[in-house]
Amino acid sequence: MNNANCDFSPMKQQFSIKINEIINGLQHSLEVLGNENYCLLGNLESIKEKFIKMESVASSFYLNCYLSAYTDKxxxxxxxxxxxxxxxxxxxxxxxxxxxxxxxxxxxxxxxxxxxxxxxxxxxxxxxxxxxxxxxxxxxxxxxxxxxxxxxxxxxxxxxxxxxxxxxxxxxxxxxxxxxxxxxxxxxxxxxxxxxxxxxxxx
Missing domain, CATH: 3.40.1700.10 (DNA integrity scanning protein, DisA, N-terminal domain)
Known part of the structure; x- marks a missing residue:
C-alpha cells in the first residue's frame, strides 16, 4: 500500500496521548481492584469507548491514505x-x-x-x-x-x-x-x- 502522501506525525502524537490516557485508566483500575466499594464496570466502559474512538479516527486517516494512491477523487x-x-x-x-x-x-x-x-x-x-x-x-x-x-x-x-x-x-x-x-x-x-x-x- 502506498502511503507516501500521508503525514503520520500528527496522528502518532495524538494517539500517544490517547494511549497514555488508557494506560492510566487501566493502572487506576488495578490500584482500586481490591476495594469492594469500587465498581470496575464504569471505568471499563470508558476505556472501551476510547478504544473505539481511536479505531474510528485511525480508520478515517488511513482510508484517505489508501485511496489517494489510486484515485484523485x-x-x-x-x-x-x-x-x-x-x-x-x-x-x-x-x-x-x-x-x-x-x-x-x-x-x-x-x-x-x-x-x-x-x-x-x-x-x-x-x-x-x-x-x-x-x-x-x-x-x-x-x-x-x-x-x-x-x-x-x-x-x-x-x-x-x-x-x-x-x-x-x-x-x-x-x-x-x-x-x-x-x-x-x-x-x-x-x-x-x-x-x-x-x-x-x-x-
Missing part, C-alpha cells in the same frame, strides 16, 4: 459517503486498486463517467433502480453500478452483518480492492480491506 468520495450517511442511504462503493476485478464481480449497468459527488449520490438515492448494487470505481471514473459482489463465506459471530458488509468482506478477501459501505439501518460508514472491516469517524 478521494475527497469527493469522502464528501459523498458523509452525505449518504446523514440520510441513511445504503451504499456499496468499490475502489479498484492493483488487482483487476472483472472476473470477481457480476457486472451491472455501465456508467463510464467521471466521478462526482452528485452522480454518486444520485446512484444511491433511495428508489433509484441502481441503488441496491455496488458501484465500481477505477481511477477517477465510475465504471459501472448495480454490480453484484461475492459474499464472504466466513462465519462472523461477534456481530450481525448485512448483505452490503458481507459483500465488502467477500470481495476484499479475494482482491486488494477497497470497499466503502454505508449502512442503510444506522447510517454508519465503514470500509473493508484485506478481508477486514473498519469503522469510519463520521464527526
Amino acid at each position: 478521494f475527497e469527493d468520495l469522502s464528501t459523498s459517503v458523509q452525505w449518504l450517511s446523514k440520510r441513511h442511504y445504503g451504499a456499496l462503493i468499490v475502489v479498484e486498486r492493483c488487482d483487476p476485478l472483472d472476473s470477481l464481480i457480476q457486472k451491472g449497468t455501465p456508467i463510464k463517467a467521471i466521478l462526482t459527488p452528485s452522480l454518486l449520490e444520485t446512484i444511491f438515492f433511495l428508489g433509484n433502480p441502481l441503488h441496491d448494487g455496488a458501484v465500481l470505481i477505477r481511477g477517477n471514473q465510475i465504471i459501472s453500478a448495480a454490480n453484484v459482489l461475492p459474499l464472504t463465506t466466513k462465519v462472523i459471530s461477534e456481530r450481525k452483518l448485512g448483505t452490503r458488509h458481507r459483500a465488502a468482506l467477500g470481495l476484499t478477501e479475494q482482491s486488494d480492492a477497497l470497499v466503502l459501505v454505508v449502512s442503510e439501518e444506522t447510517g454508519k460508514i465503514s470500509f473493508a480491506i484485506n478481508g477486514k472491516l473498519y469503522p469510519i469517524n463520521t464527526a
